[in-house]
Amino acid sequence: MRYVALIIILIPLMQSLSYAGDDLLHYLQNKKVELEMKDRELKAKEKELQGLEKMINKKIRRDERILAEMDNILKKIEREKKERMDLVVKTYEKMDPGDAAVRLEDVRKRLVVRILSNMKARKAAKILSLMDPERAAGYTEEITRIQGLEKVVGIMNK
Numbered sequence: 001m002r003y004v005a006l007i008i009i010l011i012p013l014m015q016s017l018s019y020a021g022d023d024l025l026h027y028l029q030n031k032k033v034e035l036e037m038k039d040r041e042l043k044a045k046e047k048e049l050q051g052l053e054k055m056i057n058k059k060i061r062r063d064e065r066i067l068a069e070m071d072n073i074l075k076k077i078e079r080e081k082k083e084r085m086d087l088v089v090k091t092y093e094k095m096d097p098g099d100a101a102v103r104l105e106d107v108r109k110r111l112v113v114r115i116l117s118n119m120k121a122r123k124a125a126k127i128l129s130l131m132d133p134e135r136a137a138g139y140t141e142e143i144t145r146i147q148g149l150e151k152v153v154g155i156m157n158k
Helices: 002-094 099-105 108-120 121-127 133-144 149-157
Strands: none
Touching: 002 099, 002 108, 099 108, 099 121, 108 121, 108 133, 121 133, 121 149
8 A cells, every 4th residue: 555655646746757857858959959050150150250351351462462562652753753853963063053052042942951961062062152141041950950850859748
């Protein structure tokens, strides 16, 4: 009789465990499906990101080529500017100092300063001596000023 009572008590318990097991199995199967879907989504996003990364790297390489080309163009322009300035300087050095002084009076101050500062010192001195003293003094001040120094001092004072 004891066994019968025990069996009577255990049967509902085993049935509830069976239901719980079925529920757990169903829950785990649903979770598995969810995880598989998320895994597919992650793989798709990863593939999309890889495509974007390739596109970005391609654009970076293109931009680097453009920058290198621009750098070459700027160097060429600087060389040409220097060659032209050298030609102008030689032209003024070959002129009579009086004629050079007269002609330089009509040229912008920055350009006169560049021309004079690229000349041989004796030639520039002869031309400056034949110019208006105030103008010659202004050119001399500009020639002795270090280019960009004022900007640096301004930044340092901030």
